[in-house]
């Protein structure tokens with residue numbers, strides 16, 4: 001037995017209330033459960049009840065055993081003077097407040113449906129990565145959908161909060177913050193770390209000064225990324241990049257940046273090499289002066305495609321690395337990569353801006369965009385798909401990831417609407 005299950009039973013009053021009485025035998029009536037206290041002190045505040053003929057207002061404290069009151073030293077703590085009911089699984093000992101008065105005790109052990117207790121234990125002890133897998137088919141679709149909608153919004157809020165932290169570190173500079181997020185996005189799964197580092201070591205303010213020249217933007221990106229440090233290339237274009245970067249590095253006093261070994265090429269198709277992604281990023285940076293507002297204001301998926309699908313320079317249309325030609329020409333980033341950038345750059349940025357401005361419309365737009373793009377299933381989402389959950393869009397995928405990371409993995413079934421439904425549906429008997 002765990003205290004959080006007892007708190008759950010108390011909060012939803014999932015126990016037999018017929019002829020309810022305290023351990024001392026006085027009739028008990030619950031008038032108000034109170035609200036859960038996440039701070040120090042008693043578990044529920046502002047509860048109201050009638051013990052015998054007297055009505056009481058105060059706190060309710062939850063423990064597995066009544067004797068935990070002493071184990072936690074509550075008899076010496078003034079915050080517990082207001083406790084009007086001690087809700088326990090087992091009333092093994094009467095307890096008193098500091099002034100010596102008896103705290104009314106309610107024992108739940110014989111008042112909970114054995115079936116509910118068994119279901120709870122099954123959820124807690126299940127070895128499955130999704131502990132409610134066996135119960136999943138019995139949960140109505142509407143409950144699952146509502147929970148998924150909740151986890152999607154929570155996930156977006158969490159992502160938004162993390163961007164707001166970056167914004168603070170960047171002195172409230174939205175443009176630099178959006179630029180860092182965009183660079184990280186261009187790292188996709190494999191090269192996020194070096195791309196993020198590149199964005200910090202090559203500030204947007206420097207890139208912007210040369211935005212009119214795609215060649216100079218490329219020189220800055222490839223140079224600071226460490227791709228111009230090799231022996232002098234034979235081809236004219238990369239040779240010029242080397243010269244240009246040498247000039248720009250000196251001009252802007254750039255510190256030594258990344259090195260070739262920081263970048264990952266393993267298991268990537270040439271079209272996804274970081275050298276190709278840098279060319280695509282350079283094209284986006286050169287094309288847009290106000291990057292942040294473009295990312296926030298683009299109306300729909302098509303507008304984002306227009307924003308990101310900028311033609312790369314002639315050299316990078318035909319090369320995937322310096323000195324290595326591609327078999328087929330690539331003029332710009334592909335649509336599925338753009339959708340990835342919508343999911344990992346535009347949507348989190350919108351979520352952050354919604355929190356910053358307190359304008360929910362930006363969050364709604366983030367959800368709308370996720371509903372319009374597809375995302376490949378992954379190790380997490382496949383588990384729900386195996387249970388019959390159909391992921392139609394990226395919104396479904398992101399919701400499932402949120403559910404898994406925030407609820408299923410840490411076993412927070414008592415906070416989950418699906419878990420709530422499962423427990424509510426428990427049979428009376430074990």
Ligand code: SF4
Pocket residue numbers: 123130131132133403407408409411412413414416417418419420422
């Ligand atoms: S948290 Fe919810 S969805 Fe996850 S296992 Fe528990 S009840 Fe099921």
